[in-house]
Amino acid sequence: GAVVSQHPSWVICKSGTSVKIECRSLDFQATTMFWYRQFPKQSLMLMATSNEGSKATYEQGVEKDKFLINHASLTLSTLTVTSAHPEDSSFYICSATRDGSSYEQYFGPGTRLTVT
Amino acid sequence: SQKIEQNSEALNIQEGKTATLTCNYTNYSPAYLQWYRQDPGRGPVFLLLIRENEKEKRKERLKVTFDTTLKQSLFHITASQPADSATYLCALRNSGNTPLVFGKGTRLSVIA
Numbered sequence: 001g002a003v004v005s006q007h008p009s010w011v012i013c014k015s016g017t018s019v020k021i022e023c024r025s026l027d028f029q030a031t032t033m034f035w036y037r038q039f040p041k042q043s044l045m046l047m048a049t050s051n052e053g054s055k056a057t058y059e060q061g062v063e064k065d066k067f068l069i070n071h072a073s074l075t076l077s078t079l080t081v082t083s084a085h086p087e088d089s090s091f092y093i094c095s096a097t098r099d100g101s102s103y104e105q106y107f108g109p110g111t112r113l114t115v116t
Numbered sequence: 117s118q119k120i121e122q123n124s125e126a127l128n129i130q131e132g133k134t135a136t137l138t139c140n141y142t143n144y145s146p147a148y149l150q151w152y153r154q155d156p157g158r159g160p161v162f163l164l165l166i167r168e169n170e171k172e173k174r175k176e177r178l179k180v181t182f183d184t185t186l187k188q189s190l191f192h193i194t195a196s197q198p199a200d201s202a203t204y205l206c207a208l209r210n211s212g213n214t215p216l217v218f219g220k221g222t223r224l225s226v227i228a
Contacts (some may be wrong), residue, residue, distance in 0.1 A: 009149045024178040034215050043205070044160070105216055107159035
């Protein structure tokens with residue numbers, strides 16, 4: 001149990017376009033989901049915390065108008081990168097905690113975004 | 117400032133030996149400390165969690181220690197195998213549903 005999926009697994013887009021990444025908890029309800037970004041040979045950097053039915057909380061330095069997060073249900077959160085630029089190219093990873101248990105975070109497989 | 121340091125970026129070890137990875141932190145009071153494995157191009161996979169009131173945790177060939185006085189955790193893989201080659205991430209959580217904060221990881225290579 002505790003499987004998190006992401007779609008797409010990789011995407012290439014042109015500069016100036018928008019890209020949506022989906023994160024789903026497949027076999028559990030996730031009241032909280034987290035979005036991370038990871039550059040090559042770097043650690044996972046938290047971008048935002050997403051709670052079902054409420055606005056996401058963004059980390060300092062992360063533009064909320066550029067990285068739109070929607071957590072519409074207990075099993076789905078989406079991250080939309082708007083007006084993407086080459087510097088947004090990165091590995092985006094979501095994670096989720098089970099409803100009622102905050103001990104373990106279950107991570108998705110990640111989405112590789114390349115902006116040309 | 118708050119820091120999580122995994123002080124070996126890379127570690128090479130002979131198959132069959134015990135690999136020991138270190139995680140040090142400053143200006144945190146973690147309720148939990150966790151270790152994850154990450155393979156290239158993949159998301160992290162949870163391995164072990166240890167609470168602030170626990171000294172040691174074991175799971176099969178894995179062992180984690182947690183010393184809140186030294187502000188350090190050690191992660192051991194005994195009888196290491198080439199399949200253990202991956203990046204291992206240390207992560208902290210203060211309490212409740214706060215997000216994990218990660219170290220940069222140690223890239224372990226087990227040589228046959």
